Amino acid sequence: MNRIILLFILATFITSSCKKNTEQKLPNIIVILSDDQGWGDLSYTGNTNISTPNIDKIAETGVFFDRFYVCPVCSPTRAEFLTGRYHVRGGVYSTSAGGERLDLDETTIADVFRNAGYKTAAYGKWHNGMQAPYHPNARGFEDFYGFCSGHWGNYYSPMLEHNGEIVKGDGFIIDDLTNHGLQFIEQNKNTPFFLYLPFNTPHAPMQVPDRWWQKFKNKEPGMKHHDPDKEEIMFTNSALAMCENIDWNVGRITQKLDELDLSENTIVIYFSDNGPNSWRWNNGMKGRKGSTDEGGVRSPFFIKWPGKIQGGKKITTIASAVDLLPTLTDLAGIKYQTKKPLDGLSLKRLLTEENPEWNDRFIFNHWGKRTSVRNQKYRLDNDGKLFDMENDSGQETDISDNQLKITQQMISAKEKWENEVLTELPEKDYRAFTIAHPDFIWTQIPARDGTAHGNIQRSNRYPNCTFFTNWMSTTDSITWDAEVLADGKFDVTIYYTCPASDVGSTFQLNFGNEKLISKIEEAHDPPLTGMEHDLIPRWESYVKEFKPLNIGTIELKKGKGTLTLKALEMPGSQVMDFRLLMLRKI
Structure with a gap:
């Protein structure tokens, strides 16, 4: 009996070791x-x-x-x-x-x-x-x-x-x-x-x-x-x-x-x-x-x-x-x-x-309306100038007149690439900002992705980390081109700031026929921050600590439309500064 138990333990150990070794083959x-x-x-x-x-x-x-x-x-x-x-x-x-x-x-x-x-x-x-x-x-x-x-x-x-x-x-x-x-x-x-x-x-x-x-x-x-x-x-x-x-x-x-x-x-x-x-x-x-x-x-x-x-x-x-x-x-x-x-x-x-044997190739670098082409020895810049990159990394001497064959080859490759690849990008981006994916609880809807109307201004020209400010009228609004991916109920939180003198604005969030109305009842007016940590002056937006306010529950129906945030009443000089909407699927 002891021999059987020993063999069983040994077999288990070998199997475990083999499994571990197999797993280790994947880096x-x-x-x-x-x-x-x-x-x-x-x-x-x-x-x-x-x-x-x-x-x-x-x-x-x-x-x-x-x-x-x-x-x-x-x-x-x-x-x-x-x-x-x-x-x-x-x-x-x-x-x-x-x-x-x-x-x-x-x-x-x-x-x-x-x-x-x-x-x-x-x-x-x-x-x-x-x-x-x-x-x-x-x-x-x-x-x-x-x-x-x-x-x-x-x-x-x-x-x-x-x-x-x-x-x-x-x-x-x-x-x-x-x-x-x-x-x-x-x-x-x-x-x-x-x-x-x-x-x-x-x-x-x-x-x-x-x-x-x-x-x-x-x-x-x-x-x-x-x-x-x-x-x-x-x-x-x-x-x-x-x-x-x-x-x-x-x-x-x-x-x-x-x-x-x-x-x-x-x-x-x-x-x-x-x-x-x-x-x-x-x-x-x-x-x-x-x-x-x-x-x-x-x-x-x-x-x-x-x-x-x-x-x-x-x-x-x-x-x-x-x-x-x-x-x-x-x-x-x-x-x-x-x-x-x-x-x-x-x-x-x-x-x-x-x-190893390795064929030369073209690598294309594109941004905006500019394309340059690199092979092992040369770079063709966006203006059609050719440079010997092995001897001229600063691209100081245009050799296109002396290397007509290479220049034409790279120009042809560039034109072919642009005609093939750039045409895959639509002239207009019709992709809406998606909301309510059925497999995910949270949806972030930031100021970055919104469009301001009326007096509202973005805190900086570079939108990635911005907020909306200067919301001075009930005719002002913020909109998002949105697509709700599935029917559902959502708990909504808004991230805002508002000085005490302007507390009391009533605002509405709506999509299609669904509306959610809430009110700013608590002041929150922190200073802009960031400059205290900046080693040199920045060109991006300064930031501040925005306060989360739960504004209730909204039921959304699947489909495309405009998500709109607007004020209904404004007792002070402004509604709020706005940073973010958060939707949590219920």
């Missing part, structure tokens, strides 16, 4: 994306103004793609990473007001890995749609903490969301996002996981804890932009301090992997979403954020997978954000199907083979 994935960090904002790429040892170590123990290309601005790069397709194919044409949303018929990298059995999470700046089914929880990420807009107005314990529900952050935002990442790694150490950390710095407003700022506060950069008259030293120092904070948090992530003995089975990627957000040292490249020239779209890119990818390798072959979905699935051995063909290529052979 964990961590993708860290910085916001507005240039190619040159790292000590690894040669900038002596800054020290980034933890990010540098990813390159030293992994692979550095020296010519890796993203988009000129934030949301398009995120869309290309998520889908493996050029951003305009997925309906992304702007960075706010709905134009940042990724079309619903696109398959995301999180969808793919979640379907393959991975635990998935994203912590940070989403910037590809707020309301479900555009929300990250509806795009493959089981857990989301952060914000869905393009930028945020306060980095210290700000208003954030967790899976749609409004929450308060805990400390400096990058540290906070990293804390959530560390917790996710700890909770899923025994299962394959896909962790996306889209940090929101060094994007403005320029805020960073004093620990990081002290080093740069009175420092004169030793390396400057090649046209130093353009450079704002305080902005440069602020950005570099924020980058050193990112580096510290990257070190916390890699240290956690070491502590849990997960490093050998985890692929770690680090890159940025566009060129630098100011004129600062960037190895003489032309352009910055917003530009389709080299400096606006060339990003640092590091990938490591100890034991599987040889470390210390520098790859000069051009690559792009659209390559990440096919590359990561190929490395993980995951078979998948997307609804639409990919633009990206798997980089696995470049990573794992010595001198």
Whole structure:
């Protein structure tokens, strides 16, 4: 009998071990994306103004793609990473007001890995749609903490969301996002996981804890932009301090992997979403954020997978954000199907083979009405000028007259791409802002997505983190082009401010025939904030602490229409300042 029990225990142990070994064949994935960090904002790429040892170590123990290309601005790069397709194919044409949303018929990298059995999470700046089914929880990420807009107005314990529900952050935002990442790694150490950390710095407003700022506060950069008259030293120092904070948090992530003995089975990627957000040292490249020239779209890119990818390798072959979905699935051995063909290529052979055969290709960088084309040696800019990028990274000498054949080839490729890809983007965006997705409890309806009528003004021209103010008449209103996805009852909360002298306004929310009337009965008049943390004056909106007011329950019917917020009575000089509507499905 004892022998039978012993054999049973042994068999159980072997089965358990085999299962564990099988599970370990699926590598964990961590993708860290910085916001507005240039190619040159790292000590690894040669900038002596800054020290980034933890990010540098990813390159030293992994692979550095020296010519890796993203988009000129934030949301398009995120869309290309998520889908493996050029951003305009997925309906992304702007960075706010709905134009940042990724079309619903696109398959995301999180969808793919979640379907393959991975635990998935994203912590940070989403910037590809707020309301479900555009929300990250509806795009493959089981857990989301952060914000869905393009930028945020306060980095210290700000208003954030967790899976749609409004929450308060805990400390400096990058540290906070990293804390959530560390917790996710700890909770899923025994299962394959896909962790996306889209940090929101060094994007403005320029805020960073004093620990990081002290080093740069009175420092004169030793390396400057090649046209130093353009450079704002305080902005440069602020950005570099924020980058050193990112580096510290990257070190916390890699240290956690070491502590849990997960490093050998985890692929770690680090890159940025566009060129630098100011004129600062960037190895003489032309352009910055917003530009389709080299400096606006060339990003640092590091990938490591100890034991599987040889470390210390520098790859000069051009690559792009659209390559990440096919590359990561190929490395993980995951078979998948997307609804639409990919633009990206798997980089696995470049990573794992010595001198693999690799055909030259064209990578297209587009923003607004500008398109440039890159192949291994040349860049054709938006104006049809050709530059030898191996010898002229500053794009100073147009060689199109001397290289007529190459120029014409690239012009033809550009025209073909524009005729094929840009025509997939409708001339008018008919997508309404979605409300009441049947599978989700919360719907956020921010001022960012609304249209002001009458006297009402937006707090800043950049809408992502704005509120509506100057609501001075009962003829004023705020509207949203909306689509209710399913019938239902919803508990409604409004986020407002109002001075004591103006308390008493009655207002109405209506959609179709349904109306909800409420009244401002309590003053809440906090000051604008943000400037106390800003290292330099900002150009985005200042923020303030808005008060939540439950205004009752509304029953909505499925269909399209206009969601309207208007005042019925106004005893004072204004109704309120408005930031957000929150709908909770009952």
